[in-house]
Amino acid sequence: MKMQENNISANGFEQCIKCTVCTVYCPVVPVNPLYPGPKQAGPDGERLRLKKGVFFDESLKYCLNCKRCEVACPSGVRIGDIIQSARIKYSRHSPSLRDMILASTDLVGSTATIAAPIVNSVVRLKPVKAVMDGVMKIDKHRTFPEYASRTFESWYRKHARASQDGYRNHLSYFHGCYVNYNFPKLGIDFVKVMNALGYGVHLLGGEKCCGVALISNGMINSAKKNAAHNVGLFKESVENRKYPVVATSSTCTFTVRDEYPHLLGVDNSSVRDNIFLATRFIYGLIDEGKVKLVFRKDYGRKIAYHTPCHLEKLGWGIFSTSLMKMIPGVTFSMLDSNCCGIAGTYGFKKENYQVSQAIGKPLFDQICSIAPDVVVTDCETCKWQIEMSTPFKVMHPVSILAEALDLEATAAANR
Amino acid sequence: MKFDTIIIGGGLSGLVCGISLQKKGKRTLIISSGQSALHFSSGSFDFLDRMPDGTPVENPIEAVSKLPAGHPYSVIGRENVAAYAGNTKRFFEECGVTLSGDPDRNRFRITPAGVFKRTWMSIGDFALADSDREKIGERILIVNILGFLDFNTAFIAEGLENLGSQCRCTAVKIDELEHLRKNPSEMRATNIARVLDRQEVTDKFIAEVKAALKDEDTIVLPAVFGLKNKSVTDSIKSSLGDRKVVFIATMPPSVPGIRTQLQLRSVYEHSGGEYLIGDTVDKAVVSKNSVMSIGTVNFGDMSLEADSYVLASGSFFSKGLVALPDRIFEPVFGLDVDCPAERKDWYSTQLFDRQEYVSFGVRTDAGLHPFKSGEPVMNLYAAGSVLSGCNSLYEGCGAGVSIFSAMRVADLISNKEE
Ligand SMILES: Cc1cc2nc3c(=O)[nH]c(=O)nc-3n(C[C@H](O)[C@H](O)[C@H](O)COP(=O)(O)OP(=O)(O)OC[C@H]3O[C@@H](n4cnc5c(N)ncnc54)[C@H](O)[C@@H]3O)c2cc1C
Ligand code: SF4
Ligand code: SF4
Numbered sequence: 001m002k003m004q005e006n007n008i009s010a011n012g013f014e015q016c017i018k019c020t021v022c023t024v025y026c027p028v029v030p031v032n033p034l035y036p037g038p039k040q041a042g043p044d045g046e047r048l049r050l051k052k053g054v055f056f057d058e059s060l061k062y063c064l065n066c067k068r069c070e071v072a073c074p075s076g077v078r079i080g081d082i083i084q085s086a087r088i089k090y091s092r093h094s095p096s097l098r099d100m101i102l103a104s105t106d107l108v109g110s111t112a113t114i115a116a117p118i119v120n121s122v123v124r125l126k127p128v129k130a131v132m133d134g135v136m137k138i139d140k141h142r143t144f145p146e147y148a149s150r151t152f153e154s155w156y157r158k159h160a161r162a163s164q165d166g167y168r169n170h171l172s173y174f175h176g177c178y179v180n181y182n183f184p185k186l187g188i189d190f191v192k193v194m195n196a197l198g199y200g201v202h203l204l205g206g207e208k209c210c211g212v213a214l215i216s217n218g219m220i221n222s223a224k225k226n227a228a229h230n231v232g233l234f235k236e237s238v239e240n241r242k243y244p245v246v247a248t249s250s251t252c253t254f255t256v257r258d259e260y261p262h263l264l265g266v267d268n269s270s271v272r273d274n275i276f277l278a279t280r281f282i283y284g285l286i287d288e289g290k291v292k293l294v295f296r297k298d299y300g301r302k303i304a305y306h307t308p309c310h311l312e313k314l315g316w317g318i319f320s321t322s323l324m325k326m327i328p329g330v331t332f333s334m335l336d337s338n339c340c341g342i343a344g345t346y347g348f349k350k351e352n353y354q355v356s357q358a359i360g361k362p363l364f365d366q367i368c369s370i371a372p373d374v375v376v377t378d379c380e381t382c383k384w385q386i387e388m389s390t391p392f393k394v395m396h397p398v399s400i401l402a403e404a405l406d407l408e409a410t411a412a413a414n415r
Numbered sequence: 416m417k418f419d420t421i422i423i424g425g426g427l428s429g430l431v432c433g434i435s436l437q438k439k440g441k442r443t444l445i446i447s448s449g450q451s452a453l454h455f456s457s458g459s460f461d462f463l464d465r466m467p468d469g470t471p472v473e474n475p476i477e478a479v480s481k482l483p484a485g486h487p488y489s490v491i492g493r494e495n496v497a498a499y500a501g502n503t504k505r506f507f508e509e510c511g512v513t514l515s516g517d518p519d520r521n522r523f524r525i526t527p528a529g530v531f532k533r534t535w536m537s538i539g540d541f542a543l544a545d546s547d548r549e550k551i552g553e554r555i556l557i558v559n560i561l562g563f564l565d566f567n568t569a570f571i572a573e574g575l576e577n578l579g580s581q582c583r584c585t586a587v588k589i590d591e592l593e594h595l596r597k598n599p600s601e602m603r604a605t606n607i608a609r610v611l612d613r614q615e616v617t618d619k620f621i622a623e624v625k626a627a628l629k630d631e632d633t634i635v636l637p638a639v640f641g642l643k644n645k646s647v648t649d650s651i652k653s654s655l656g657d658r659k660v661v662f663i664a665t666m667p668p669s670v671p672g673i674r675t676q677l678q679l680r681s682v683y684e685h686s687g688g689e690y691l692i693g694d695t696v697d698k699a700v701v702s703k704n705s706v707m708s709i710g711t712v713n714f715g716d717m718s719l720e721a722d723s724y725v726l727a728s729g730s731f732f733s734k735g736l737v738a739l740p741d742r743i744f745e746p747v748f749g750l751d752v753d754c755p756a757e758r759k760d761w762y763s764t765q766l767f768d769r770q771e772y773v774s775f776g777v778r779t780d781a782g783l784h785p786f787k788s789g790e791p792v793m794n795l796y797a798a799g800s801v802l803s804g805c806n807s808l809y810e811g812c813g814a815g816v817s818i819f820s821a822m823r824v825a826d827l828i829s830n831k832e833e
Contacts, residue, residue: 020603020668021450024642030609033594037606040598071693074449074733273715284717287416315694315713322416334684 011078011085011262016043022069022079027339028062031358035062038069041086042079049086060087062355065216066309066339081262088220088263152184156203160191167200168415171281172237174230174247174256177209178380189402190248190278196407197282197291198414202243204233210252215263227266230256234271244274246281248398250378253277254310277311278398279378283319293326293401294409300329303400304372306363306386308379309339320378320397327404333370338363342385357389364389376400418444418689420828421709421721423696423747424735426451428799428817429727430679434510435825437686444719445688446711448695451676452732452800452813457664458638458671459524459543460514460818462500462535463488464811475535475815476500476519485753485804487816490781491823499819503536506822510682512675513539523547525663527566529574533811538671540638540648540662550578551661552633558624559586559637562596565604565666566637575635583631587623591616604665605673608642617647621654631658638662642670643677696728699748701787705794706748723828726750726777726785727799727821735801736775743775748795750777751786753803769809776803783824796824 008014022038023029029037036045041060060083067080152175164170171194179187191201208230211223234256237243247253257275260266268275276284285291303324307317325332341360367375367390375386375394383394420436422429425447436443463475467486472478476497479488488496500518507514516522516536522543523531531547544551555575557568563586572582591610595601611617617640624634634655640662641648652660664671684690691711698710700718708718728735728747737746743754743761754775755761761772777785777797784791798820800807807813 018600019455020601020605021454021673023601023603024605024609024668024673029606030612033591036598037601040601044598044600072450074451074454076449283416287717313693315691315711318416318689318691336681 011082012076013043013046013078013082015075016073016077017075018044019074022073022077025068025072027066027068027341027359028064028355032062032355034059036060038063038079038083042069042082043077046082046086049090058091061091062352063087064309064339064359067313068309068339071313078262084215084263087218088215091218150184152180152187153203155184155188156191160201161203163195164200164202167195168198170200170202170241170243172204172233172241172243172245173201174204174207174210174245174252174275176207176247176249176252176380178249183380186248186396186399189396189399192407193282193398193401193405194246196405196410196414197285197293198411202237202241204230204237204245207233210249210255211264212251212255212259215255215259220264224264224266227256227260227264231260231266231268231271234268234275238271238274244276244281245271246276246278248278248378248396249380250277250308250311250314250316251381254314257314277314277316277319277378279320279323280316282401283323292410292413294406294413295326295328295404296406297328299327299404300331302331302333302370302373304333304335304367304370304375306335306340306367306375306377306382307337308377308382311378312337320376323397324376324400327400330404333372335363335366335370335375338366340382340385340389342381356385360385360389367392374400416444416714416717416719418442418719418721420444420723420725421446421719422725422727423709424451424727424729424733424799424801425680425690425692426676426727426729426733426799426817427453427679427814428821429725430676430683430821431506431818432725432727432798432821432825433683433688433690434506434679434686435822436828437683437688439825439829441829443688444691444721445683446691446694446696446719448693448734450673452729453672453676454669455667455732456669456672456814457524457526457534458541458669458675459534459537459664460503460516460814461533461807461811462521462815464521464533464535465809467806467810471533473521474519475521483804485778487802487804487820488812490779490783490802490804491819495823495826496815496819499822500815502822503818506818511678515539515541516543523549525551525571525574525661527570527664527666529567529571531574535815538675540641540671541664542661548578550580551575551635552580552631552659554631555580555582555633555635556624556628556631557582557584557635558627559584560592560607560620560639561586561588562592562599562602563604563607563637563639563665564599564602566639566663571635571663580633583629585627587620587627589616589620589623591619603668604637604639604670605642605668608639608670611640612642612644612647614644614647614650617650621651624655628658633659633661635661635663637665639665639670642674645674696747701748701792704787704790704792706792709747723794723796723831725824725828726795726797726801727817728801730776730800730807731772733800735799738772743772745777745785745801748785748787748792750792750797751789752776753778769806771806773808774803774806776801778803782827783820796827798824 026038028035063083069079175187208226211226214223260268311317341356386394419441420443422445425445433445463472465471479493514536524534559568568584694711694713700707706724708720779785780791783796785797799817
């Protein structure tokens with residue numbers, strides 16, 4: 001009996017009671033018959049793989065790593081982790097040039113930013129898309145996220161850095177690749193909002209890509225290196241400077257908090273509780289009565305909120321939705337829990353395009369039937385996917401706050 | 416974060432309580448670690464199939480007055496139970512879940528093993544029989560899906576033939592399902608249902624059934640239709656129009672049960688309730704007989720507060736109760752649990768005997784307040800299968816206890832505040 005209690009692996013695979021509930025909630029199962037499903041790919045397959053690695057099945061690559069199965073499992077089996085770890089351990093498939101390009105968000109980002117106007121127009125050209133489709137197997141239907149002509153970091157150095165020490169409180173911002181290379185405006189909005197709340201925003205000093213795309217494309221050694229480097233920076237911030245780490249991307253937040261220890265074996269236990277998603281952090285400050293929000297009176301907008309899969313796994317969607325509901329005059333609709341289908345770089349791959357769109361269809365249909373002024377979500381890849389698949393604009397909750405707050409009055413209230 | 420009421424557990428009782436409170440204009444939060452017992456239920460709701468002494472029950476409302484004092488129905492009160500039982504059909508109808516059956520009368524369902532078992536109300540798909548001798552048809556075609564083992568047509572045929580029907584069994588092959596058969600353990604009700612949710616696949620199934628049909632007046636099918644897309648179930652009934660179509664529950668997981676869970680959750684959320692799935696309440700501050708705050712794994716050091724709290728965390732299966740080799744406890748608040756001290760008194764070694772551990776749970780006062788160290792916790796209420804005093808498996812009273820105690824708690828909370 002003691003043996004039963006003590007023989008439980010970290011990922012809990014022996015706890016599986018074979019109930020198949022995970023399969024009910026896996027978005028890939030109904031649209032891709034080639035995918036064996038979470039139970040089979042996860043705990044069932046693991047038993048065989050533990051016997052002999054040859055039982056590894058390359059079709060595990062169809063897993064989105066969305067973790068919906070884990071959220072649903074009544075026995076606490078970390079199914080998604082089991083599947084990804086198996087890919088890490090057994091997959092013989094080496095990443096193609098395409099996978100490496102899609103995965104290297106910071107390297108490709110830094111090159112593309114310099115040449116942004118050219119890159120953006122080039123990747124939009126039909127012949128170029130055809131080459132990407134045919135040779136690189138990046139689906140031609142994809143609109144590539146645009147690269148900004150100046151990075152967030154360079155904006156920050158020029159316009160924000162000098163004033164940040166003047167605030168009462170401080171935090172470190174993990175902006176992630178997307179804010180830096182594709183969408184500096186979100187970072188700028190974050191600085192504006194946090195400054196108004198009395199927080200100086202600091203960079204970590206050389207953050208690397210969180211590594212989510214490296215993990216999903218099988219580039220594990222690079223992912224581990226990034227993770228170790230970033231955890232070093234987090235420790236410096238949290239332990240030495242006493243600045244909590246705050247990120248705007250739900251996927252970056254999830255990756256650095258949970259995938260680092262679970263998949264990459266990089267220990268973050270001393271800093272994990274001090275890594276926050278922006279909306280969780282801001283809500284926490286309000287909840288503890290540490291800050292006050294003063295809203296503009298005329299922000300009447302119809303908002304539909306989509307919870308990204310990794311935010312659902314973090315269990316923090318309620319912070320984003322609660323903040324949106326606080327805004328006076330907002331009509332709020334909660335979109336049904338449904339994966340958008342993009343799953344990072346997954347949906348960019350030609351072989352996944354159809355599946356990716358089929359997964360997201362119920363979400364797109366619901367958005368179209370609500371016809372909101374704006375769709376709100378905390379994830380950058382959900383934003384691309386929804387903007388590509390519906391006619392609606394997608395914004396981050398922090399950008400909504402930046403618009404809805406009376407920033408001057410808020411700053412005065414928090415001085 | 417602050418709410419009027421926080422409910423721990425989002426199964427049948429947590430959701431019924433949450434929906435009732437939302438209707439009364441309360442701001443509520445449900446926190447639920449995983450999925451609930453509904454995922455594995457038969458698709459029928461039991462009220463009281465037999466008395467604790469084994470006597471079969473015909474009219475459950477009447478029988479309630481003869482139950483012992485510690486039984487949840489006695490705690491809720493006979494009058495209240497009768498009123499809630501009378502309301503149940505309408506409550507679920509308003510949630511989009513059609514039930515068949517009558518409040519004051521037990522009927523019979525057909526189990527996956529082909530025998531008739533007493534129950535109270537059934538989710539729409541299933542027909543209830545008035546007696547356990549009733550013939551559901553003269554000539555019956557029992558149709559399975561090729562390779563699906565959780566629906567045993569031979570057992571069902573035997574059971575129905577014993578009542579005088581003539582049965583013929585067949586299994587149809589659906590190409591879209593063949594990939595599941597590569598691994599027989601994936602041929603499960605839910606996996607099949609996800610594929611059959613596509614109308615074009617169900618249409619193929621219907622065509623196969625029509626082709627197999629001879630002069631049968633009744634068709635028996637496994638309940639694997641309409642997991643997320645309810646309309647496929649209706650399409651079967653309408654396309655096979657002149658024949659009687661009877662769905663029979665499969666072995667778990669339960670497609671109608673999961674559909675009901677999803678539907679109740681959606682109604683709750685659309686009424687403004689917050690539902691946190693995949694999070695576990697792991698901290699509670701109790702002081703002077705009252706809960707001050709609770710905390711969850713995902714919320715970390717941010718606490719959650721409410722005027723009242725409901726414990727609807729289920730029994731052992733859902734980890735509302737936890738058994739270690741030497742003790743049984745309620746993990747969230749450390750409440751007093753009714754159970755014998757000696758492990759040997761917890762269970763019978765005969766698997767099919769009545770198992771005492773099923774009746775263990777938290778003791779409450781007449782206001783459904785559970786006890787901690789002998790004192791009732793006044794802003795905490797318990798509902799559902801976490802309650803002690805009944806053996807839901809032996810008596811057949813699981814859903815009734817969950818629904819009526821949840822409705823009672825919702826009334827107690829809102830009456831207190833008025
Ligand atoms: C396998 C099975 C089949 C059954 N079939 C039938 C049937 O066919 N008919 C019938 O009438 N009755 C049936 N029952 C009886 C069943 O118990 C009740 O009908 C009813 O569904 C119980 O509902 P509940 O809400 O009390 O508990 P549950 O449905 O068990 O829900 C409890 C919920 O609380 C959550 N939870 C527990 N601890 C925590 C925590 N610390 N933090 C957050 N969440 C927590 C769990 O994850 C779970 O979701 C069945 C029971 C089981 C176990
Ligand atoms: S939901 Fe969990 S327990 Fe059930 S089959 Fe999947 S992994 Fe196993
Ligand atoms: S992580 Fe997502 S895609 Fe992968 S098995 Fe789980 S539910 Fe399916």
